[in-house]
Amino acid sequence: MSIDFSKATGIHDDALRLRAERTKVLASNVANVSTPGYQARDIDFAASLRSALGSGDGFVDDLPLDTGGQDLMYRVPYHPAQDGNTVELGVEQAAFAQNAMEFQTSLTFVNMKLKGLAKAISGQ
Template sequence: MTVSFRDSIALHANALSLREKRNEILASNIANAATPNFQARDFDFEAELARASGPAASQGSGVDATLGYRVPVNRSLDGNTVELSVEQMEFSENTLRYQTSLAFINRRISGLMTAIKGE
């Protein structure tokens, strides 16, 4: 059974795309922390990765996440639902996981290059 290059890194490539999208959303939440009535957004990463990597995912469609609203622990008086400490923690964790996915892809490519060269 032959495995294509795309298939060998698809999971991590989808993870990178979703992590990038999530970073943009979290950065937007942080940037709007002082905007009255702003509603913090996010998505369930694991569910979206399963959907993007599952058998129903089409080959060329890319990754698109379904956004939801974050439920705040302490809603502010101006209606803003951004909790800066939560958003910063989520952003930091997501960035670390992005870097980890990138490292997995780099290792996979390095392993494939070694196999191609016959070393």
């Protein structure tokens, strides 16, 4: 009998994939803070996760970052720059830190679940 780890970890494996993609988007925003005309992007995490879970396959595919996929949205700046750049460093750093914390939370949960399964398998 085999163990289906995707059922054991719930939605956290998909959440980790999506958080990793969001990290790439936020890092791109920070890297382009001084690029004139650069438009800050972000992922609606909740909507993307609902979409992935509603698709039936339970897997978050790589987001089409270069095609402007439906899951990738433009961020509306609080104080737009004159050069057309919409990246606000403080906002991006806060979003990046929150995303990293939530990634670590999901990773910790998956780790705890897998350790519990290992104990159950070994009979402890």
